Amino acid sequence: MQHFPIFVALAGRRVVVSGGGDAALAKLRLLMKTEAHLTVFSPTPAPEIEAWADEGRLALRRRAMEPGDALCAALFYGADEDDAEDARTAAIARADGALVNIVDNLEGSQFITPAIVDRDPVTVAIGTEGAAPVLARAIKRDLEERLPVTLGPLARIGKAFRKMADALPMGRKRRDFWADYYFDHGPRAYEAQGANGAQAALEGLLERHLNAEDRPGHVHFVGAGPGDPELLTLKARRALDEADVVIYDRLVTPEILELCRREAMMIDVGKEAFGPSTPQADIDRLIVEHGRQGAQVVRLKSGDPTVFGRLDEEIEALDAAGIAWSIVPGITAASASVAAIGQSLTRRGRNASVRFLTGHDMKGFADHDWKALARSSEVAAIYMGKRAARFIQGRLLMHGAAPDTPVTIIANASRPDQRILATSLATLATDLDEAALDGPALTLFGLAPRAAEAAAHHLIQEAL
Numbered sequence: 001m002q003h004f005p006i007f008v009a010l011a012g013r014r015v016v017v018s019g020g021g022d023a024a025l026a027k028l029r030l031l032m033k034t035e036a037h038l039t040v041f042s043p044t045p046a047p048e049i050e051a052w053a054d055e056g057r058l059a060l061r062r063r064a065m066e067p068g069d070a071l072c073a074a075l076f077y078g079a080d081e082d083d084a085e086d087a088r089t090a091a092i093a094r095a096d097g098a099l100v101n102i103v104d105n106l107e108g109s110q111f112i113t114p115a116i117v118d119r120d121p122v123t124v125a126i127g128t129e130g131a132a133p134v135l136a137r138a139i140k141r142d143l144e145e146r147l148p149v150t151l152g153p154l155a156r157i158g159k160a161f162r163k164m165a166d167a168l169p170m171g172r173k174r175r176d177f178w179a180d181y182y183f184d185h186g187p188r189a190y191e192a193q194g195a196n197g198a199q200a201a202l203e204g205l206l207e208r209h210l211n212a213e214d215r216p217g218h219v220h221f222v223g224a225g226p227g228d229p230e231l232l233t234l235k236a237r238r239a240l241d242e243a244d245v246v247i248y249d250r251l252v253t254p255e256i257l258e259l260c261r262r263e264a265m266m267i268d269v270g271k272e273a274f275g276p277s278t279p280q281a282d283i284d285r286l287i288v289e290h291g292r293q294g295a296q297v298v299r300l301k302s303g304d305p306t307v308f309g310r311l312d313e314e315i316e317a318l319d320a321a322g323i324a325w326s327i328v329p330g331i332t333a334a335s336a337s338v339a340a341i342g343q344s345l346t347r348r349g350r351n352a353s354v355r356f357l358t359g360h361d362m363k364g365f366a367d368h369d370w371k372a373l374a375r376s377s378e379v380a381a382i383y384m385g386k387r388a389a390r391f392i393q394g395r396l397l398m399h400g401a402a403p404d405t406p407v408t409i410i411a412n413a414s415r416p417d418q419r420i421l422a423t424s425l426a427t428l429a430t431d432l433d434e435a436a437l438d439g440p441a442l443t444l445f446g447l448a449p450r451a452a453e454a455a456a457h458h459l460i461q462e463a464l
């Protein structure tokens, strides 16, 4: 982001515009919506500007700008539509201490004016860093259609009512009240009975919300999926939209955290395998504490919360505290990984079952029924298996697994930096060392990428 969007308070401040033609007119039409003191410098002003000056809406100086003319100005617009004159006036304004914009000259400007959708007091500003004015206009058109014109008056009436609404406790109760007003009762009342209707709706709603029972706290265990935000479920999206508190793990990607409600309290309890982490008991306590305060808590876990997610400990803590909870499933890393290599987890005639294993548990490398897994055509998705690769390889070979059993490691499945390492049981540990994969990785034992598998079959057939 090269330009940081802010809304500048212009009431009572000076804004200076140099220029008297079309560019100046366009900027002045916008600026006159504010309460700024406008001064225009132009030896040849358009008739509209003269008329506005006569109406006292701006001060007009019929001459070119000179040093000192932009003193105490908050903003300056160079709108002479002449490169040399723009450079000259911009230098003066900069020396006078104003923030400078030259119309249609991104490089020469210290700030840019966004495309604006005006539903005063609601203002939507759209910027594309100058990259695509066409796109900004298209978005503006879209928003103009989507935001009802009643939004402005509704917001103004709502603003005047804010003090009254402070009778509601801060947080969810107050938010529910306003959501009811803006998105449900308010628009209907305004359309039926205008401003008086909206005012009456506010009063009725306040009464109702003041008397409403407190909504009890609830903890949603939400699967964030493997990382691609498009792999979130609609339910997960909704839970993130409505969350008061989001307690998330290390593997949840920033793109997904971006989708959480802006006002939500974000708590990182990231756990690094074998590394420093928030102790489970502290996480349990945290969830219970926020649930008890009546918050809508999202406990956001990577993949599916029911797969190696230590979900049961957290559920038991909530049950003990009598706090309601629910589970929103997510796409587990195994599903995203087989998708990445174009394979199925199960296949008729090959494997009728699939195992989900963990490479390590609380005591270190995890032990499993290696003998069963070593039989031909078995398939396993091994989570947290990178560091345990040599151990797993040793156990499987010891129990008679074929050294040429395909093994595929998928790092960062579904993310832009996804990497796939196709190897075999015999070469697993060395290949993995060599590849130095970063990020979470899933090991698929017994599966090769479909393309590689096809190539291998081809070779076999040729040999026959």
Ligand code: SAH
Binding pocket: 226, 227, 251, 301, 302, 303, 304, 305, 306, 307, 308, 309, 331, 332, 333, 334, 337, 382, 383, 384, 385, 410, 411, 412, 413, 414, 415, 440, 441, 442, 443
């Ligand atoms: N509940 C999660 C698993 C948590 S255990 C799920 O259902 O996916 C953490 C392990 O999951 C990581 O060590 C890694 O093996 C795997 N994992 C999580 N996200 C992954 C991703 N995007 N790509 C590959 N493996 C991933």
